[in-house]
Amino acid sequence: MTDRHETPLERADRNFLELLQELRVIQTGVQILFAFLLTLAFTQRFTGLDTVQRGTYVTTLLLAVTASILFTAPAALHRALFRRGVKRLIVDVSSRLAGAGLIFLSLALTGSVLLVVDVVLGRTAGIAVAACVLAFCAAVWALLPFGLRRGAAGKRSRAADPPRERPPDPG
DSSP: OOOOOOOHHHHHHHHHHHHHHHHHHHHHHHHHHHHHHHHHTTSGGGGGOOHHHHHHHHHHHHHHHHHHHHHHHHHHHHHHHTTSSOHHHHHHHHHHHHHHHHHHHHHHHHHHHHHHHHHHHOHHHHHHHHHHHHHHHHIIIIIHHHHHHHHHHHHHHHHHSOOOOOOOOOO
16 A cells, blocks of 8 residues: 555545545436436336336336435535534545445346336346346446455555565475
């Protein structure tokens, strides 16, 4: 790990700015998904949805709303606690909110795909494709970072260990 020679407050400021930049990228996608879902209820085909499809729609809409709320919460949190000397707390809580937002976003994406594929190709295909979407979100957003973190931690611990002397050759 490279020492940046920053104070704890400078580090908290940098971490918060990095988090906000991540949230800006995510928020655009969430807004597009939410807008798509809002418009669906006003299309002619919506009246032809069966009970399961309508339930999927409402659930997905609520998941998208929840994701949007979680992704915008750090800005509200920062505004409410501005100049209170709790930047590290804001960063920690905001990071958790963003993580929870990713979970709800993955479920909203899954539900959206389930609904569309169900309408276009049928329920079985919808469930299969939605399961793949959920697995892909889990793989890319959770398993990949976890694996990289473990690998990086292993490299750091090996780099911190002093070199070991080879045992004498018995032969």
